Amino acid sequence: MYANLIDALPNVLGWANVLSVVVGVIAGICVGALPGLSATMAISVLIPFTFGLDPLVALGMMAGIYNGAMYGGAIPAVLLRIPGTPAAVATSFDGYPMAQSGRGGFALQVAVVSSAIGGIASAIVLMLLAPPLSKVTLLFGPAEIFWVAVFGLSSIVFLLGGDPIKGLISAAFGVTVSVVGSDTITGYERLTFDHLELLDGINIVVLLVGLYALPPAIDLLENADFETVKGKFNLGTGSIWKAIPSMLGFWKTWLRSSVIGVLIGILPGAGGSMAAFLSYNEARRASKNPKAWGNGEPEGVAAAETANNADTASAMIPALTLGVPGTSVAAVMLGGLLIHGLQPGPMLFRDNPDLVFGFMWQFLFGAILLIFLGGSLATNSFAQVLRLPRPMLGAIIIALVFIGVYSINGRMFDVYLTLGFGVVGYFMDKLKFPLPPVVLGLILGSFAEENLRLALRIGRNDWSTLWQNGTSQIIIAVTVSVIVGPLVMRVIRKRKSEDDSAK
Amino acid sequence: MKFKTIIASACLVAAFASNAHAEYPEKKIEIIVGYSAGGGTDVMARTVAPFLERYLVDGATVVVKNMPGASGQIGVTEVANADPDGYTLGTFNLPGMMARTLDRKADYSADSFTYLANVVDDPNVIVTAKDSKLDTMEKLMTAAKADPGAITVGMSSLGGDDHFFLMRLQNGSGAEFTIAPFKGSAPARTAVMGGHVAMGIFNLSEVLGFREELNILGVATEERSSLADDIPTFTEQGVNVVNGSLRGFVAPLNLPEDVRGKLLDAFQKAYDDPEFSKAMLASGNPVKLTLGDDFKALNQEQYDFAKSVWETTPWK
Numbered sequence: 129m130y131a132n133l134i135d136a137l138p139n140v141l142g143w144a145n146v147l148s149v150v151v152g153v154i155a156g157i158c159v160g161a162l163p164g165l166s167a168t169m170a171i172s173v174l175i176p177f178t179f180g181l182d183p184l185v186a187l188g189m190m191a192g193i194y195n196g197a198m199y200g201g202a203i204p205a206v207l208l209r210i211p212g213t214p215a216a217v218a219t220s221f222d223g224y225p226m227a228q229s230g231r232g233g234f235a236l237q238v239a240v241v242s243s244a245i246g247g248i249a250s251a252i253v254l255m256l257l258a259p260p261l262s263k264v265t266l267l268f269g270p271a272e273i274f275w276v277a278v279f280g281l282s283s284i285v286f287l288l289g290g291d292p293i294k295g296l297i298s299a300a301f302g303v304t305v306s307v308v309g310s311d312t313i314t315g316y317e318r319l320t321f322d323h324l325e326l327l328d329g330i331n332i333v334v335l336l337v338g339l340y341a342l343p344p345a346i347d348l349l350e351n352a353d354f355e356t357v358k359g360k361f362n363l364g365t366g367s368i369w370k371a372i373p374s375m376l377g378f379w380k381t382w383l384r385s386s387v388i389g390v391l392i393g394i395l396p397g398a399g400g401s402m403a404a405f406l407s408y409n410e411a412r413r414a415s416k417n418p419k420a421w422g423n424g425e426p427e428g429v430a431a432a433e434t435a436n437n438a439d440t441a442s443a444m445i446p447a448l449t450l451g452v453p454g455t456s457v458a459a460v461m462l463g464g465l466l467i468h469g470l471q472p473g474p475m476l477f478r479d480n481p482d483l484v485f486g487f488m489w490q491f492l493f494g495a496i497l498l499i500f501l502g503g504s505l506a507t508n509s510f511a512q513v514l515r516l517p518r519p520m521l522g523a524i525i526i527a528l529v530f531i532g533v534y535s536i537n538g539r540m541f542d543v544y545l546t547l548g549f550g551v552v553g554y555f556m557d558k559l560k561f562p563l564p565p566v567v568l569g570l571i572l573g574s575f576a577e578e579n580l581r582l583a584l585r586i587g588r589n590d591w592s593t594l595w596q597n598g599t600s601q602i603i604i605a606v607t608v609s610v611i612v613g614p615l616v617m618r619v620i621r622k623r624k625s626e627d628d629s630a631k
Numbered sequence: 632m633k634f635k636t637i638i639a640s641a642c643l644v645a646a647f648a649s650n651a652h653a654e655y656p657e658k659k660i661e662i663i664v665g666y667s668a669g670g671g672t673d674v675m676a677r678t679v680a681p682f683l684e685r686y687l688v689d690g691a692t693v694v695v696k697n698m699p700g701a702s703g704q705i706g707v708t709e710v711a712n713a714d715p716d717g718y719t720l721g722t723f724n725l726p727g728m729m730a731r732t733l734d735r736k737a738d739y740s741a742d743s744f745t746y747l748a749n750v751v752d753d754p755n756v757i758v759t760a761k762d763s764k765l766d767t768m769e770k771l772m773t774a775a776k777a778d779p780g781a782i783t784v785g786m787s788s789l790g791g792d793d794h795f796f797l798m799r800l801q802n803g804s805g806a807e808f809t810i811a812p813f814k815g816s817a818p819a820r821t822a823v824m825g826g827h828v829a830m831g832i833f834n835l836s837e838v839l840g841f842r843e844e845l846n847i848l849g850v851a852t853e854e855r856s857s858l859a860d861d862i863p864t865f866t867e868q869g870v871n872v873v874n875g876s877l878r879g880f881v882a883p884l885n886l887p888e889d890v891r892g893k894l895l896d897a898f899q900k901a902y903d904d905p906e907f908s909k910a911m912l913a914s915g916n917p918v919k920l921t922l923g924d925d926f927k928a929l930n931q932e933q934y935d936f937a938k939s940v941w942e943t944t945p946w947k
Binding site: 172173175176179265266268269271312313314315316317322324325327328396446453460462463464466467469471473474475537538539582585586 | 674677821
């Protein structure tokens with residue numbers, strides 16, 4: 129198998145194939161950086177055009193786009209507090225405060241280096257461990273996936289913000305939006321109000337840009353002084369090579385977040401956003417000064433960005449070996465493979481080793497290219513956007529958002545829906561309702577519910593089947609320890625200090 | 632003078648119009664696919680398109696337009712409401728498109744279309760994990776009858792061909808199963824491989840790549856499939872069930888007879904082209920052509936069965 133890996137290399141290094149990855153990464157960064165356009169969309173737009181292309185050229189472009197977009201989403205998240213892709217929400221927590229305090233350039237550099245590291249780690253795992261890790265995917269049935277979703281939901285505690293009631297209302301809103309559509313278990317239509325467009329549920333991009341992109345864009349219009357945003361803070365970009373040494377202290381976060389990203393990637397259904405949220409929380413929990421998090425802690429950017437790139441190549445593991453995509457981007461990529469007559473499964477590795485392993489190399493190159501392309505070129509040019517007058521920037525963002533949302537399914541309905549969510553988001557912003565719980569609720573709400581009900585259906589309504597197998601028990605144990613652990617520690621510490629003061 | 636001009640131009644327009652008509656197709660033909668790019672139906676349409684171009688007339692263009700949503704319903708409704716001029720065609724999936732007219736409010740019916748050609752017939756199969764004890768149809772049916780509902784069945788969705796296959800199986804044998812509908816066939820297949828459900832119902836093309844991980848107990852065709860002639864049919868094993876997922880092409884109702892003729896002819900020629908079945912098979916689409924009126928009759932048969940299932944055991 130490893131011989132196949134080496135055999136595939138020369139072909140990948142052909143100029144057309146290298147060029148396709150380069151073009152893909154650049155396109156991906158641009159798509160990711162534009163709010164409303166996502167990697168999923170870019171690749172599904174690309175697929176019909178690749179019909180006539182050489183498979184490796186097409187696959188290289190897709191791998192490049194995936195890697196590029198996962199980083200590109202960080203650019204507006206840092207500069208404008210508008211996550212460019214769903215997976216960049218967690219990046220904005222610390223990235224934007226950093227930009228406000230004049231360290232935006234450094235934040236972007238942290239983001240690009242972390243993205244590249246996550247992507248490289250993921251690609252290496254894909255290359256070396258794809259077949260064994262696909263066995264891990266098999267361990268996860270509906271019951272196990274339900275517990276993973278519960279684990280993810282438990283991190284909501286840390287996202288509630290200052291006012292837990294408002295945070296919970298936000299989360300409940302997210303969950304409500306997530307259950308819209310036709311229910312897979314019974315086929316009933318929920319909250320669709322007889323609109324065919326709602327039967328498949330609400331696309332996360334529609335909700336995300338409504339909540340995250342429109343309110344800040346409106347904000348740019350509201351303060352219509354024609355000063356540039358840049359006037360307010362200095363971006364402070366230096367050479368990326370000089371910046372890297374100061375990041376080396378993040379190695380623990382890089383390692384931890386890579387592992388989290390890879391693991392989330394191989395789980396079917398969970399995606400980049402969940403990886404970024406989880407790794408952000410774990411990094412904060414491990415940090416010595418958790419108070420600084422949310423106020424411009426570079427490590428927070430590193431955690432989120434490593435994880436959302438670490439699940440790119442690893443999401444292809446179940447996709448290539450089992451045909452189940454780990455993320456929505458991997459799902460459209462499968463379509464790209466199918467259109468070239470490449471059907472996922474063990475046969476794929478045997479029949480088309482040069483393509484499969486070539487594709488893996490392209491993931492690796494895409495990740496490495498990020499540092500070169502994302503670091504100097506893209507970061508500098510995108511940062512210039514901030515020189516635009518505020519009203520103009522706001523108007524451009526709003527136009528882009530609507531184009532992006534329209535192009536998901538090519539219908540105005542989604543644009544109206546985005547406008548509706550924009551209104552909701554605007555008032556949530558003004559009334560200080562936190563937005564992250566909405567996203568988490570949307571991602572995990574119906575995901576948990578569907579798998580719970582499917583697990584119960586399979587277990588013939590016997591609730592004990594939910595925790596009867598080993599994998600479930602391990603996940604439950606981890607969840608409990610993560611939630612209860614800090615409480616216990618606090619009690620112990622308190623006792624200790626009481627004992628000390630008693631002496 | 633003015634009157635003459637009007638007459639003259641009207642004649643000219645009429646002449647052009649009929650002339651243009653005779654030369655169908657004179658502009659690009661759109662095939663509306665109700666799913667996003669890269670899905671099985673989309674790949675079928677994109678594979679068929681160049682062959683249609685080749686066999687219609689020189690220089691014909693056929694483009695695929697994706698209108699995803701509501702499991703294909705948005706796209707097929709668009710086709711039903713389009714002008715029957717031969718420039719809007721659509722993909723058509725059975726039994727899904729007919730089942731949607733029963734379980735949802737639909738703005739089309741079986742009578743909204745001119746049936747052109749059903750191209751793909753992907754038969755249903757029953758699979759179990761390689762290490763499962765239920766490795767023959769006989770053992771499976773015995774287990775299902777011994778404890779009704781104990782056998783859990785993973786499948787892609789309710790109201791699709793997998794579901795109808797199970798209904799035919801239950802009706803024919805009297806056995807009872809517990810349905811576990813997943814979101815698509817790939818997660819269901821993974822659940823079978825991981826032992827989370829006892830068996831799975833899929834289409835043959837979906838499991839051919841996984842023969843080392845799965846036992847294929849039987850295939851729901853009249854005669855053994857040429858794709859895997861070592862797999863026995865269910866009929867051979869005493870369970871008389873034939874069912875599958877069908878994919879084809881329709882046009883709006885009242886398509887002009889000459890246009891219809893040209894299209895049917897092009898489909899027949901494409902089907903006879905050996906390159907065609909090769910390209911289709913590579914993308915997981917086993918071909919079997921059912922043309923024109925035969926396709927319409929096939930659709931009616933599918934509709935009647937879906938209706939009988941819906942009336943006796945509605946799935947929602």
